């Protein structure tokens with residue numbers, strides 16, 4: 610039913626010392642299992658085009674990406690309309706393996722932050738030393754009172770994934786943290 | 798502030814990214830055990846002033862449980878280590894002894 614899917618806060622955007630944009634629909638598949646298993650590495654490589662990421666890293670392959678979420682969990686990102694097909698392909702490739710595959714695309718919301726001072730905005734919300742994060746890193750943490758996954762996609766760009774049920778809360782706290790004139794200037 | 802390093806994903810963060818799970822290395826006494834053992838398992842905790850072994854879960858991060866040896870007075874963390882251990886490993890004991898030579902050891 611992808612033709613009727615709508616993201617959590619379509620076109621929501623705020624301009625501050627960092628721009629916050631709701632990133633729209635994104636395909637997301639959770640794969641859990643033994644990440645040392647050759648079958649999982651092979652299935653992920655063949656179906657997404659990406660190798661398994663090292664701890665707390667993201668491997669990009671065209672429009673797809675594979676994100677390290679925990680010692681036994683990966684998050685596969687893809688175009689939203691391709692997620693059902695990719696889920697089915699992974700499920701078929703891993704039949705009989707000790708692994709689970711779930712399409713979680715519509716359980717999530719994604720926000721993109723752009724601006725050189727993204728670390729300053731997020732430092733108000735997360736118990737994280739953002740100087741330790743660079744492009745290609747993933748950090749799971751909390752933003753104020755809710756869980757968040759922060760994907761560093763470039764020097765001035767990050768994507769933040771949260772549960773769709775808290776999308777408005779997340780947009781509000783991100784917008785407030787990034788509001789013009791409130792720069793803590795910790796990192797820049 | 799209590800700062801912990803999760804041994805499962807390598808992240809260092811302060812305690813609000815984690816959730817405490819109480820004293821570590823408890824021996825479970827379940828159905829069929831005698832009343833004194835069961836009561837002790839349910840209710841008796843060491844609650845020391847000083848070196849303590851605790852369970853923690855990296856609840857906002859990788860989601861995994863791990864164990865920590867820390868000082869309840871100073872919040873100094875001596876070591877964090879995998880939850881799949883029945884008692885503190887030798888390197889954890891060594892790390893504690895180097896900071897707290899007067900510590901009586903794990904009992």
Ligand SMILES: [Zn+2]
Pocket residue numbers: 803804805806807808855858859860861
């Ligand atoms: Zn962790």
